[in-house]
Amino acid sequence: MKIGCPKEIKPQEFRIGMTPAAAREAVNAGHDVFIEAGGGLGAGFSDDDYTAAGATMLATPEEIFATADMIVKVKEPQPGERKMLREGQLLFTYLHLAPDPAQTKDLIDSGCTAIAYETVTDNNGGLPLLAPMSEVAGRLAPQVGSYTLQKANGGRGVLMGGVPGVAPAKVLVIGGGVVGTHAAKIAAGMGADVTVLDRSLTRLKYLDDVFGGTFKNQYSTAEATAELAADADMIIGAVLIPGAAAPKLISREQLKSLKPGAVLVDVAIDQGGCFETSKATTHQDPIYEVDGVMHYCVANMPGAVARTSTIALGNATMPFMLALANKGWKQACKDNAHLLNGLNVHAGKLTYAAVGEALGMDHITPEAALEI
Ligand SMILES: NC(=O)C1=CN([C@@H]2O[C@H](COP(=O)(O)OP(=O)(O)OC[C@H]3O[C@@H](n4cnc5c(N)ncnc54)[C@H](O)[C@@H]3O)[C@@H](O)[C@H]2O)C=CC1
Numbered sequence: 001m002k003i004g005c006p007k008e009i010k011p012q013e014f015r016i017g018m019t020p021a022a023a024r025e026a027v028n029a030g031h032d033v034f035i036e037a038g039g040g041l042g043a044g045f046s047d048d049d050y051t052a053a054g055a056t057m058l059a060t061p062e063e064i065f066a067t068a069d070m071i072v073k074v075k076e077p078q079p080g081e082r083k084m085l086r087e088g089q090l091l092f093t094y095l096h097l098a099p100d101p102a103q104t105k106d107l108i109d110s111g112c113t114a115i116a117y118e119t120v121t122d123n124n125g126g127l128p129l130l131a132p133m134s135e136v137a138g139r140l141a142p143q144v145g146s147y148t149l150q151k152a153n154g155g156r157g158v159l160m161g162g163v164p165g166v167a168p169a170k171v172l173v174i175g176g177g178v179v180g181t182h183a184a185k186i187a188a189g190m191g192a193d194v195t196v197l198d199r200s201l202t203r204l205k206y207l208d209d210v211f212g213g214t215f216k217n218q219y220s221t222a223e224a225t226a227e228l229a230a231d232a233d234m235i236i237g238a239v240l241i242p243g244a245a246a247p248k249l250i251s252r253e254q255l256k257s258l259k260p261g262a263v264l265v266d267v268a269i270d271q272g273g274c275f276e277t278s279k280a281t282t283h284q285d286p287i288y289e290v291d292g293v294m295h296y297c298v299a300n301m302p303g304a305v306a307r308t309s310t311i312a313l314g315n316a317t318m319p320f321m322l323a324l325a326n327k328g329w330k331q332a333c334k335d336n337a338h339l340l341n342g343l344n345v346h347a348g349k350l351t352y353a354a355v356g357e358a359l360g361m362d363h364i365t366p367e368a369a370l371e372i
């Protein structure tokens with residue numbers, strides 16, 4: 001198969017979809033790999049690293065999209081990239097379609113087959129291609145949140161760990177999955193007083209068993225959220241209902257009850273965000289204020305640590321990328337129901353129920369798509 005990997009063009013996105021190690025594995029399996037020249041530089045990989053791995057460098061995204069049977073990326077295709085997708089072409093990347101009707105329409109219109117990293121599943125009820133970036137974003141959240149808490153950045157002027165004689169910051173993490181757990185670990189490591197809310201009792205039991213002495217946890221109700229939020233210096237939004245738009249857990253009205261200069265870090269922004277006042281921001285201009293409350297809502301947080309993230313993502317996607325290349329997408333998805341769960345669009349049809357429900361669009365089952 002011809003596998004193409006363009007340079008990412010989302011603002012301040014320095015990751016790349018294939019590492020030289022992944023390129024080498026694909027070449028060793030008999031595939032042709034095409035990388036856009038300079039595409040790996042932001043993650044510290046030179047063109048020479050890719051050519052040494054057996055890949056061919058192409059100068060432009062147009063050549064990559066025209067040449068490849070499968071496009072491997074990081075972020076959802078941007079409008080210009082969507083125009084280059086064609087019928088029968090396979091796209092393997094993050095999509096986050098539920099809050100994005102324009103992209104969904106373009107993918108459907110293109111006739112391509114699009115497999116979304118974020119909806120591929122595993123045997124433990126996890127999302128193995130979201131997990132590595134959730135680990136990164138979770139660990140970054142207290143880091144960017146603590147910067148935002150500084151007075152000069154609009155925050156309350158509270159130090160995460162406090163000092164002897166002064167209480168530490170109170171951090172509320174809503175959602176105790178991968179993002180939430182990693183955020184809580186780091187925030188607690190910085191000395192903050194951390195509470196995690198989740199709706200899953202199984203998850204709360206796990207958090208209590210493993211992190212009982214490190215941070216607190218509580219069942220997530222509207223009442224508990226309101227009470228803890230009013231007392232928090234920083235609130236990290238980390239909920240997920242796979243594939244669906246994030247539930248809004250703090251309303252604009254509620255901002256009045258928060259502390260002035262409190263910081264909201266909405267990691268769930270790529271699914272539309274879990275605070276009513278969240279709107280996606282970029283690394284260039286990440287922070288804004290609403291009613292005296294600071295918001296950080298960067299939809300591609302892992303791009304800030306592009307090297308760590310590219311390697312972590314490449315490790316996770318490589319076996320799936322190889323299966324798709326070796327077998328073709330249909331056979332690979334027939335052999336692995338978890339990969340089939342990643343199918344969001346095929347041949348002009350939406351194939352992911354939660355996206356269809358979020359956008360009010362017709363959809364077919366992924367099993368039905370295998371027959372088209
Ligand atoms: N902004 C960014 O750069 C990035 C964003 N993300 C996003 O972060 C979000 C979280 O991802 P993961 O932690 O991997 O998901 P996850 O599935 O591991 O965890 C989500 C948790 O939310 C809980 N939850 C659902 N509804 C809830 C509610 N009403 N109250 C409290 N908890 C609730 C679930 O029980 C689950 O434990 C996703 O939207 C993901 O796409 C992930 C990586 C990077």
Ligand SMILES: CC(=O)C(=O)O
Binds near residue numbers: 299
């Ligand atoms: C998960 C995701 O969207 C990201 O890493 O950018």
Ligand SMILES: [Mg+2]
Binds near residue numbers: 094096299300301
């Ligand atoms: Mg994202």
